[in-house]
Amino acid sequence: MRRVAVALLALITMAANALTPAPDFDLKRYYGTWYEIAAIRGFLQSRCERDTRSEYAAVENGAIATHAYCQRGDGTYEMNEGQARPLDPALPAVLKITAVRFLGIWWYPLGRESIVIAFDPDYRWLVTGHPSLRYGRILSRGPTIPDAALKGIIGTLAAEGFDPCAFVFTPQTGGRTQATRLCEEVH
Numbered sequence: 001m002r003r004v005a006v007a008l009l010a011l012i013t014m015a016a017n018a019l020t021p022a023p024d025f026d027l028k029r030y031y032g033t034w035y036e037i038a039a040i041r042g043f044l045q046s047r048c049e050r051d052t053r054s055e056y057a058a059v060e061n062g063a064i065a066t067h068a069y070c071q072r073g074d075g076t077y078e079m080n081e082g083q084a085r086p087l088d089p090a091l092p093a094v095l096k097i098t099a100v101r102f103l104g105i106w107w108y109p110l111g112r113e114s115i116v117i118a119f120d121p122d123y124r125w126l127v128t129g130h131p132s133l134r135y136g137r138i139l140s141r142g143p144t145i146p147d148a149a150l151k152g153i154i155g156t157l158a159a160e161g162f163d164p165c166a167f168v169f170t171p172q173t174g175g176r177t178q179a180t181r182l183c184e185e186v187h
Contacts, residue, residue, distance in 0.1 A: 019115045019129050019160050021093035027086065029123040030116075031056050031064070034139035035175070037125070037150075038167040038182050042112075042135045049073040049179075050171035054139070062089065063106070066097065082106075084114070093117075118156040120149065127153055133162055138182075143175035150186040 036052040048070030055067045066082040082099040083106040098111030119126035129136040154164045165183040
């Protein structure tokens, strides 16, 4: 009986943290270069200090090649490679991303979900998050994003259960120069 109660509690917790995938997301318009404007950083991003960007391209079997670039605090550059794919082709805004490649195979079970929860109609920016609310990114086609768009994004983040103050701006050449919290800069 106790196991059933624990399992039920786990399911309720997972459901409470579910994010709403953005409707009508076109995966083909996701391809290309994106600059990280602000993020709740994950492990691979924690080594990055500035100029973080990601490039996405189609590969075989409906997968997406991912290449992430950034500059570390010591001035050296880092590149991480990964692969992503929609968990369900009918719902392309829900991706499974992995950076684990072994024996020539990408190991998706060792990856994590990334859900597109909002995007600009012209795909100038988008917002992704993880159902745990411990990871999230605001991406843009350029190193800056207008404050008016950021205000709308903050509303979306709050509606999905994220703390907008947990998002920290990523310094970008041609963009913001300080790693300040989103809620401190945009009101």
